[in-house]
Amino acid sequence: MKENGAQILIECLLKEGVDTVFGFPGGAVLPIYDALFDSPLRHILVRHEQGAVHMADGYARATGRPGVVIVTSGPGATNAVTGLATAYMDSIPMVVFTGQVPTELIGNDAFQEADIVGITRPCTKHNYLVKDKDDLQRIIKEAFYLATTGRPGPVLVDIPKDILTAPIEFKYPDGVEMPNYQPTYKGHPGQIRKAVDLILSSKRPVVYAGGGVILSNAADELKTLASRLGLPTTTTLMGLGGFPGTHPLFMGMLGMHGTYCANMAVTNTDCLIAVGARFDDRVTGKIDEFAPFARIVHIDIDPTSISKNVRVDVPIVGDVKNVLKDMLKLIHGSKAVTDFKKNLKEWQDQIKTWNDTHRLSYKQEQKGKIKPQYVIEKLYEATKGDAVITTEVGQNQMWAAQFFKYDKPRTFISSGGLGTMGFGFPAAIGAQLALPDKVVIGIAGDGSLQMNIQELATAVQYKLPLKIAILNNMVLGMVRQWQEFFYNKRYSHTCISVAPDFVKLAEAYGAVGFRARTVDEVETVIKEAMKVKDRPVLMDFKVDQFEDVYPMVPAGQPLSKMLLV
Amino acid sequence: MRHTISVLVSNEFGVLSRISGLFSGRGFNIESLSVAETLDPIVSRMTIVTRGDDKVIEQINKQLNKLINVIKVHDFTGEEHIERELALIKVTGTPESRAEILSIVDIFRAKVVDVSPRSYTIETTGDEEKIAAITELLRPFGIKEIVRTGKIAMARSLKQK
Ligand SMILES: Cc1ncc(C[n+]2csc(CCOP(=O)(O)OP(=O)(O)O)c2C)c(N)n1
Numbered sequence: 001m002k003e004n005g006a007q008i009l010i011e012c013l014l015k016e017g018v019d020t021v022f023g024f025p026g027g028a029v030l031p032i033y034d035a036l037f038d039s040p041l042r043h044i045l046v047r048h049e050q051g052a053v054h055m056a057d058g059y060a061r062a063t064g065r066p067g068v069v070i071v072t073s074g075p076g077a078t079n080a081v082t083g084l085a086t087a088y089m090d091s092i093p094m095v096v097f098t099g100q101v102p103t104e105l106i107g108n109d110a111f112q113e114a115d116i117v118g119i120t121r122p123c124t125k126h127n128y129l130v131k132d133k134d135d136l137q138r139i140i141k142e143a144f145y146l147a148t149t150g151r152p153g154p155v156l157v158d159i160p161k162d163i164l165t166a167p168i169e170f171k172y173p174d175g176v177e178m179p180n181y182q183p184t185y186k187g188h189p190g191q192i193r194k195a196v197d198l199i200l201s202s203k204r205p206v207v208y209a210g211g212g213v214i215l216s217n218a219a220d221e222l223k224t225l226a227s228r229l230g231l232p233t234t235t236t237l238m239g240l241g242g243f244p245g246t247h248p249l250f251m252g253m254l255g256m257h258g259t260y261c262a263n264m265a266v267t268n269t270d271c272l273i274a275v276g277a278r279f280d281d282r283v284t285g286k287i288d289e290f291a292p293f294a295r296i297v298h299i300d301i302d303p304t305s306i307s308k309n310v311r312v313d314v315p316i317v318g319d320v321k322n323v324l325k326d327m328l329k330l331i332h333g334s335k336a337v338t339d340f341k342k343n344l345k346e347w348q349d350q351i352k353t354w355n356d357t358h359r360l361s362y363k364q365e366q367k368g369k370i371k372p373q374y375v376i377e378k379l380y381e382a383t384k385g386d387a388v389i390t391t392e393v394g395q396n397q398m399w400a401a402q403f404f405k406y407d408k409p410r411t412f413i414s415s416g417g418l419g420t421m422g423f424g425f426p427a428a429i430g431a432q433l434a435l436p437d438k439v440v441i442g443i444a445g446d447g448s449l450q451m452n453i454q455e456l457a458t459a460v461q462y463k464l465p466l467k468i469a470i471l472n473n474m475v476l477g478m479v480r481q482w483q484e485f486f487y488n489k490r491y492s493h494t495c496i497s498v499a500p501d502f503v504k505l506a507e508a509y510g511a512v513g514f515r516a517r518t519v520d521e522v523e524t525v526i527k528e529a530m531k532v533k534d535r536p537v538l539m540d541f542k543v544d545q546f547e548d549v550y551p552m553v554p555a556g557q558p559l560s561k562m563l564l565v
Numbered sequence: 566m567r568h569t570i571s572v573l574v575s576n577e578f579g580v581l582s583r584i585s586g587l588f589s590g591r592g593f594n595i596e597s598l599s600v601a602e603t604l605d606p607i608v609s610r611m612t613i614v615t616r617g618d619d620k621v622i623e624q625i626n627k628q629l630n631k632l633i634n635v636i637k638v639h640d641f642t643g644e645e646h647i648e649r650e651l652a653l654i655k656v657t658g659t660p661e662s663r664a665e666i667l668s669i670v671d672i673f674r675a676k677v678v679d680v681s682p683r684s685y686t687i688e689t690t691g692d693e694e695k696i697a698a699i700t701e702l703l704r705p706f707g708i709k710e711i712v713r714t715g716k717i718a719m720a721r722s723l724k725q726k
Pocket of ligand 1: 392393395396397420422444446447448449471473475477478479
């Protein structure tokens, strides 16, 4: 029996094991929406296409499964671009289907036509325009395969309307034939041996772990390796949760707002073990002075990440999980390990000293203004750390990274590479839909939240019990901080005190709103918010406007040149 | 340093723009680029001349390999290979300069492919030096226009001793 292209698409999604799609209808995708009408596939109706892509992204980050999006042609597709770029920068598996004008109209400046394949070429792992109905199923198969294998990433499939209505026989391919696309999963044994030898001959080793650890589900292997060898470990923003935040070997995050301890350790290490990380400028500071004494081992599945920014002594291309497993085999029962560990004492003492001299800190006066860090700590206490946290971008993001401890992978969800304001709230919706029984908290800035606030309607429509915690400083805090430090306190266009009453706004959408103005109210508000189970809760914490994020490495400076509290 | 890189790609629409987008998006430069189908009609070959230090060239190689439509990347630098380019050069020709122009054409084994009362169009193929040399010699007569194909390259076959 033949079905139309739209029905075929739904069949293919079900075959792929997709349980949820995020989308918004329009002319070019009407056939898909008609097919969805009586399909078992759960469709989440968003209020803006950017929201849909961030939700799919949050869903993917929380589960490891690809997020799926359906949007219409033209403006629907262009609204999805920021979401694609966000997912691309953080290597998140996702497949986005865009409707396109009928094949014979392509190139005619037809109504709601946009060259979305052209527009998204640099911000997708790959993209397709389906030109022949007989290619549809192969392309869908390839799209999911590309999105989820190798270094994951978003893939876009643009489907003209005539293909959505064309009669097609359902015959979903079992596999793909892509001889030119062969990611390297196994690390080279010789290189792995070299890496182990280098590590075991070092005196001041440091593990620097990134988002790749989470993407490759390698947190257990990383923990085992670090514990067996006693390796002090730091992670990037993207790596948070890839190593337990409460582990005695954990030094906190490194980089621009990293801990004193992590940044000093990286600056003084003689052997840096980079695991699924890409030496981003926010991590390295001034690149020529990054880890100046270190021999570097770099494990990454993407060969283009290796030796892109820094010279690497032992490059290993492969899946982080596999490579770490192979390393564990090599050190198992090795005599060298015992000697190595004996010699580490001095380095571990040094690290402890750094850790004790400048801990992350802030001062909360009981009668003073609420400190944003205090709110984060109270959220940590209230949940005992058992929550999925998403963040917006700016100070709220950094405090969420610094003051909440992430013991498990996929519990910290944040736009690292692109730094997209407006990401965190829809990402929280995606995460909550994926994990209905989890406590999901979107930590927000008042600026960022307003970039996708319309999704409150989505969260209410699907009765999601997620929590939003606004660290409401009435400014674009992180930009204000830069103006304070580097632009003579000329606060140009960073005051956003003209804003809605967020409590009333929540109520207007049918959600619950609470406000805390005093330190005493913080815990009460959190407690009340945790009780709400049938709809979203927004907590508006009126926090100190002039609080800054410390430590801070000014852009272009080496990591050791931190501004401290 | 200058590198001549040959890239085999699947012959699909949009592939050229993926490659050129990669170069422009990452700030790599393209000195010349030529594309045509290979013996296998589903495969095209691009020959790209680019410039960069070792680190940049390494990135170019890796990034090209990462594109889904790229089948094979080969850098000819440091190995025996033949490079050729074709140029069409239109020079001002007067009855007085005629003999001299024709003798230059002869020396370079080039060809006159179009003549008008006031100009000659000359076709020449060769490596970079040859094209530079003939251009220099023709310059005094007045070059009206020059069109070049960009380089193509092929590895030399191994010679038996
Ligand atoms: C879409 C987008 N526009 C602009 C920026 C630049 N930017 C980075 S942080 C920031 C301020 C964020 O303010 P807010 O959400 O209130 O968070 P806060 O820093 O106060 O916690 C801005 C404007 C950005 N990251 N994303």
